[in-house]
Each structure stands twice: as structure tokens, then as C-alpha cells.
Amino acid sequence: MSKKIQAIRGMNDLLPDQSPLWQYFEDQVRTLMRRYGYREIRTPIVEQTALFKRSIGEVTDIVEKEMYTFDDRNGDSLTLRPEGTAACVRAAMEHGLLHNQTQRLWYQGPMFRHERPQKGRYRQFHQVGIEAYGLDGPDIDAEVILLSARLWKQLGLDAHVTLELNSLGSPEARTAYRDTLVAYFERHHELLDEDSRRRLSSNPLRILDSKNPDMAEMLADAPQLLDHLDEASREHFEALKARLDAAGIAYRINPRLVRGLDYYSRTVFEWTTTALGSQGTVCAGGRYDGLVEQLGGKPTPAVGFALGVERLILLLETLELIPAESQRGPDAYLLAMGERAEREALLLGEQLRDALPGLSLQVHCGGGGFKSQIKKADRSGARLALILGEDELEQGQLTIKYLREEREQETLDQATAIDRLGERLD
């Protein structure tokens, strides 16, 4: 038994070496959303358990065995959100955002699922998601995909991800197909492996995905989802494909692509990569026209996606696509020699920050020899060392030493030094 208190399994600390990369990613997302006219919504990370049961589906893995559920002090059953869509719908309905209007929303934040952690899969993980409400045409499906495609391009990932596309049809068509499929599997019950027999009741569409070679022949002859679409869904799907073609977005039709959450209908898609091992999906989404009504609202078409931040960060690291400027240190490091100068340094630091709002300045604290201070200036990653020694203090001067370029250091009046610093910024 370990007595040390440590982080909860599958929940990670984000350390300072890592946070610049996250901030870079988040900045990219934020500007992208603004460019497409999506507005941010923030909801609590805890909701009533019933919200997730009713939206995600009672018999899904998430609801059956992965939710962090606990009783509030008053006896209510609460759950840490396992995904973002349900809460987004709840909040939008609760505040009348869906009343007679369309909405384009995005969100970002931690999600919680009690799964066995592995590469790219954690118990607390982060998603960025978008949700568009009140629009039922293929144009908005296409926009959502175009937005995601632009993000990959911005991040330099476009050559490393693949778009997979499918349509589940209307809920009626999907249910009918599901029955047809189950009937087919039951006729071949003796060919099903143990896993597939279990899925027969929980998620029969998943059986199509089985890698078991003994079942390959039987699966090849199974009825195809795309052959059982209702007419309206088929037209919708064709129109979406046409728009993607026109925009030059490549995709692969994957008839076996089904999503794990019950609320999807019609369009479903996934962006996948082969660079992350077995957790290859970096972004997934689709249309969920029935969800708002299912949660007690008026019938409202909706489409969206969620992307896994940890997976994308991992992908950026794996492919070495981390921009250098996201890792840089302060502009300058101010060090001081001598007791009086050390006292002055803090004040001088404030004056510099007053004069140069764009300046990132680290002031040395903790004393130490000159050599060690210079060393720390270097290690901080700063481009400039600012030296306030006894000589400079006497003369009201400051020495600027260039740590990253071949250039003589210069000792200037403090006012001149501030001007020089201003020139060196940006």
C-alpha cells in the first residue's frame, strides 16, 4: 500500500514544459471558431445522471460501465460528464437558445470516463467540440467537416489524417436495418464468435467491424447499411458528398462506421490517423437530429463533432509539428550584482514593464555569483541578459548582453536601454 498521495489513475498533470503546446493548440482552435462564427459555451462538468442515460443510451458502454457517478448530499445522482453534447443541448434548451433560431456553438474542457488507461486514452481527457442547431441540410454537415479540415491544415496535420464517412439513415431506417442485420446474424448464429454473440443484443452493427477471419465470409454477405437508407437520407448523403468533392476534401466511405453513442442519425464521420497506435480516432461526429426532442425539446436538427485534445497533442509531438515559438523563454533576464543593485533590480524590472507592455522579463532572485546568474539567464531561454552591476548602478546605466546572437554587449543609460529593448522586441 502506497502512502504517497498521487494523482488519480488515468488523470494527468499538465506540466509547464507541456502547457505551451496546449496553449498553442487552444489558440488555433479559438481563432478558427471565431473565423467560422461559432461561439463558445461553457457548462458545468457535473450533470444529473439521467441526462447522460437519456442522451447517450442506456445500453452503451459509456453509460453501463464508464461513468463517474455519485450521490450528491441530497441524494441526487450526479455524473462527471463523459462527453459534451448532452450538456450542450441541455444548456441550450434551458436558456432558450434553440427557440426559433439556429445556433453555432463550440465548447472545450475535461471529460471523464472510467476506462483502462492506455496510449491516447485517459480517464480525464479533453475534448473540443462544436454543435450546430436548427439546420437540417447537408450544407451544415459539410461546413462542420470543412472546419475540422481547416484545423488539420493549420496544424500541419492534413497529410496525416483520413476522413471516413458514412450515413446511418433516419432512426426508422436504422432500426429497420438493425432488425434485418440481427435476423441475418441469427440465421448464422453458429458462425458468430463469443464477442459477436454478446454484441448481438448490445451493438449488432459493431459485429460488422470484427477482425475475426473465420467470420469474414459471412460478414461480406451481410446486408449493407447503405443499401437500407431511406430516400431522404440517401439524398442528404449524396448532397454532402458532392459538397465535399467540390471543396476538394478527400474521404473514404466506410459502411462499417457506426458511432458508439445512440443519438446519431444520418451523417457520421471520423478523422483517423495511423500514427497513434490503437487509438486512431482524433475527431468524430455526425448528425443527431433526434436528441433535442429526446431530451424534451422541440424537434431540432443538429450536427457536430468532438475531437480529443490529448490525441492531437500526441500526434503533433509524434510528427514533430511543434512550432518553435511556442517553446521560447522570456525576452530578457535581469540580473544584479551587489546588495544595492539586487534591491534596485526589482524596481528596475517594474519600470521596464511599465515602459514596455510587450516585454516578457524575468528578474533574477536569490542572489548568487555573477557567473551563476549569467548561467541562469542562459538556461531561462531569454534572448537578452540585462546586467545591473555596481558600476551600472553608479552611472544610472544598464548593460544589455545578447545571448543568442553574435553582437557586442552594450552599456547604456537606462532611458536609452529601454529604447533599445523596445527595438529588440516583437
Next chain:
RNA sequence: GUGGAUGUAGCUCAGUGGUAGAGCCCCGGAUUGUGGCUCCGGUGGUCGUGGGUUCGAUCCCCAUCAUCCACCCCA
């Protein structure tokens, strides 16, 4: 939830049934006010945790916790 691998210094890892090692990092010195290279010296470990076997366990055994990988599932 199932299977496999791994836990030794802040990090990456050697190692042996008989008192614990390297490299990097950090600190100091060679150079009373000038970093990166070099050289010298130093700090730092209840060998994941608990139990068992043993004269003696970091090493062998059991349990437990954690990490990683895969299955499953998914972002």
C-alpha cells in the same frame, strides 16, 4: 473488465542473495563582473508499497498500487 511488460537518484537507465552505480540535470570551483565547450569536486535513493522465505532481500515468492502496450471501447 481481460492479457502482457515494467517500477532503482529530478530525468534516462545499468546492477548484485552480503552495507547502492553511470550519464544527463542541479550546485560549487578552475575564471573577485560574463553563459554555451572542457576539466575537477559536490548535493541527491526508506531500490513503488506491504508481507513472506532467508543469518541476511533492491535481487527469490505472494499481494497491492502505478505506468506502458494490446484486447474491449472510444475522443
